[in-house]
Amino acid sequence: METEGIRNRxxxxxxxxxxxxxxxxxxxxxxxDLADFMEDRVLLREKPFRAQLAQWVPxxxxxxxxxxxxxxxxxxxxxxxxxxxxxxxRLHALGCRAMMGTAPEVxxxxxxxxxxxxxxxxxxxxxxxxxxxxxxxxxxxxxxLTDKLLPVVxxxxxxxxxxxxxxxxxxxxx
Numbered sequence: 001m002e003t004e005g006i007r008n009r010x011x012x013x014x015x016x017x018x019x020x021x022x023x024x025x026x027x028x029x030x031x032x033d034l035a036d037f038m039e040d041r042v043l044l045r046e047k048p049f050r051a052q053l054a055q056w057v058p059x060x061x062x063x064x065x066x067x068x069x070x071x072x073x074x075x076x077x078x079x080x081x082x083x084x085x086x087x088x089x090r091l092h093a094l095g096c097r098a099m100m101g102t103a104p105e106v107x108x109x110x111x112x113x114x115x116x117x118x119x120x121x122x123x124x125x126x127x128x129x130x131x132x133x134x135x136x137x138x139x140x141x142x143x144x145l146t147d148k149l150l151p152v153v154x155x156x157x158x159x160x161x162x163x164x165x166x167x168x169x170x171x172x173x174x
Contacts, residue, residue, distance in 0.1 A: 015161060016123065019131040020141060024114040028063035029103045030096065034083060035075040042077050049083060053090045060096070067096040070106040108138045115144040120152045127155040129164060 035041045037052050060067055069091045073079050088098040099106045130145065142158075146167065149156055156168040 014127055015129055016126045017129045017131060017161075018123070018145075020111075020115070020137045020145065021131070021134045023118070024111055024137070024141075025065045026063070026136070027066040027068045027107070027110050028061045029106055030058055030060050030067065030069045031103050032058070032069050032071050032087065032091070032098075034071065034073040034079060034087065035077065037083075037087075038075070038077060041075045044077070044080060044083055046080075046082070050086065053086060056090065058091075058094070066110075068106055068110060069096050069098045070103045071098055071100050072102055108140060111138060111141045112144050115141050115148060118145070118148060120148060123149060124152045125154050126152075128153045129157050129159065129161060130167075131160065132158055 034044070037049055038044045039048070058069075071084060071087060084100070091098045099109055101109065128149065130142070130149075132142075146156065150168055153168070154170050155166070157164040157166050159165055
């Protein structure tokens with residue numbers, strides 16, 4: 001079978017591909033419910049709380065990379081603001097970054113932060129294809145990514161080269 005006459009138009013197009021799933025590091029997320037530190041899950045006293053934190057060694061989920069803690073309180077309680085600060089300090093000492101919210105909320109914030117910190121230099125003037133079909137990347141990340149890329153790319157599409165949805169094409173100035 002002769003293949004000399006077959007051209008790979010995708011390779012010739014100069015199309016770049018961006019895969020958010022490969023680009024964004026997956027964090028391991030520890031859920032920390034402040035109610036677990038409260039007396040009867042309703043009252044938090046500073047001195048006993050500090051003592052608990054000093055002895056507390058959380059079991060982090062297995063995994064590599066960035067360690068995040070999702071801080072929340074599952075009970076209807078008046079939570080003193082200093083408690084979040086003390087908890088964050090303890091987690092920081094354990095090599096963990098703390099964020100308010102449930103695990104899914106923290107995961108979404110992490111992804112959005114990662115998109116905001118994305119270096120767009122390689123994409124200036126590029127014909128760019130953003131790969132999709134990921135369950136681990138929230139829709140909000142695609143909104144943030146599009147917003148970040150529109151000022152710099154020549155063309156933007158979603159999908160795969162063989163089946164894509166055009167999103168944006170910079171008009172030539174006359």
